[in-house]
Amino acid sequence: PMYFDDDASLSHLDGKTVAVIGYGNQGHAQAQNLRDSGIEVIVGNRDDEYADASREAGFETLPIADAAKQADVVLLLIPDEVQPDVVREQIAPGLAADDVLVVASGYNWHFGEFAVPEGVDVVMVAPRMIGAAVRSRFESRVGYPCFVSAERDASGSAFDVALAVARGIGATAGGAIASSAREEAALDLFTEQAIWPAIFNVLRASYDVLTEAGFSDEAILYEMYLSGEPAEVFDRVARDGVFEQMKLHSRTSQFGQLGGIPRFAEISGEATELMRSVLNDDILSGEFAKKWSRANSGDADVLPDMLDEAGSGDLPKAEQRVRSRARDML
Numbered sequence: 001p002m003y004f005d006d007d008a009s010l011s012h013l014d015g016k017t018v019a020v021i022g023y024g025n026q027g028h029a030q031a032q033n034l035r036d037s038g039i040e041v042i043v044g045n046r047d048d049e050y051a052d053a054s055r056e057a058g059f060e061t062l063p064i065a066d067a068a069k070q071a072d073v074v075l076l077l078i079p080d081e082v083q084p085d086v087v088r089e090q091i092a093p094g095l096a097a098d099d100v101l102v103v104a105s106g107y108n109w110h111f112g113e114f115a116v117p118e119g120v121d122v123v124m125v126a127p128r129m130i131g132a133a134v135r136s137r138f139e140s141r142v143g144y145p146c147f148v149s150a151e152r153d154a155s156g157s158a159f160d161v162a163l164a165v166a167r168g169i170g171a172t173a174g175g176a177i178a179s180s181a182r183e184e185a186a187l188d189l190f191t192e193q194a195i196w197p198a199i200f201n202v203l204r205a206s207y208d209v210l211t212e213a214g215f216s217d218e219a220i221l222y223e224m225y226l227s228g229e230p231a232e233v234f235d236r237v238a239r240d241g242v243f244e245q246m247k248l249h250s251r252t253s254q255f256g257q258l259g260g261i262p263r264f265a266e267i268s269g270e271a272t273e274l275m276r277s278v279l280n281d282d283i284l285s286g287e288f289a290k291k292w293s294r295a296n297s298g299d300a301d302v303l304p305d306m307l308d309e310a311g312s313g314d315l316p317k318a319e320q321r322v323r324s325r326a327r328d329m330l
């Protein structure tokens with residue numbers, strides 16, 4: 001179901017102090033939206049340039065532990081990777097029964113990366129939008145997609161508070177979507193671990209076949225994506241739908257695309273099996289979360305080596321060559 005302004009009452013935040021922890025991408029937008037909705041907002045931030053920005057915007061800005069202690073409702077808007085330590089050391093100690101912790105992504109809560117004291121409600125209000133759009137859409141009252149859920153309802157009113165926060169940040173103007181930390185985290189991870197890797201492999205296979213035919217790197221790569229055309233197509237897909245936008249393409253293109261769909265159904269059978277395994281065996285089982293947490297426990301960053309390896313294939317190398325020759329066109 002979806003929840004609109006009429007379903008959400010700001011009164012659940014009456015007399016409450018809301019602490020926005022982190023004044024970054026989401027934090028600066030959500031703090032300002034809540035304040036403009038008439039809610040009492042303080043900011044908790046470590047001493048860095050984000051704290052300066054928060055002070056400049058007129059927010060009372062405190063160390064994280066002090067803000068968490070002082071507030072009744074705490075929005076956790078710092079990067080996911082640092083949340084477990086910061087919650088354990090600076091936020092959880094300041095939370096008491098009847099307080100509410102609001103997360104903007106489901107991963108850490110769902111996979112048990114941090115804990116909060118008993119009696120504290122935990123809710124999710126997760127915009128599907130970058131912070132700048134969270135702010136600009138609030139100002140123009142158009143709303144934006146946002147997942148909401150009550151993850152731990154000790155008070156009996158956790159979901160009401162989640163909806164009040166969603167309304168305060170402007171999300172219910174367009175309709176907030178009922179979800180869960182499990183669903184939000186799994187969808188996010190699935191897109192990252194199945195959809196994009198599948199797309200990358202389709203591009204790689206296409207590059208190999210087209211190179212075998214003797215076509216040039218420049219021509220292939222501009223056609224495939226360097227021109228930015230796929231980004232425009234995806235933009236139309238989001239606005240008009242997969243098949244509706246197809247009508248904007250030439251008749252030859254439509255005939256070819258529609259004819260190709262049943263032909264490639266064969267690979268989608270195999271892909272379905274792999275995707276099921278990614279979802280069930282890696283993501284929902286918690287295996288990926290364990291693997292990622294192990295990878296992060298060492299001193300060395302694992303990503304540079306993985307990126308080097310992925311970037312050493314024929315397609316990434318061709319892309320580097322083309323890019324270095326054609327800077328001005330990109």
Ligand code: NAI
Nearest residue numbers: 022023024025026050077078079082104105127129130131
């Ligand atoms: P961000 O990267 O913009 O966060 C910066 C803030 O975190 C600053 O206030 C900084 O002082 C603080 N910070 C950074 N490292 C810290 C540390 N070690 N200790 C204490 N504070 C630290 O974060 P962003 O992107 O706004 O994400 C916040 C939450 O919102 C995350 O849970 C994320 O998954 C979620 N989210 C983000 C979206 C986005 O568009 N970026 C969209 C929807 C949800």
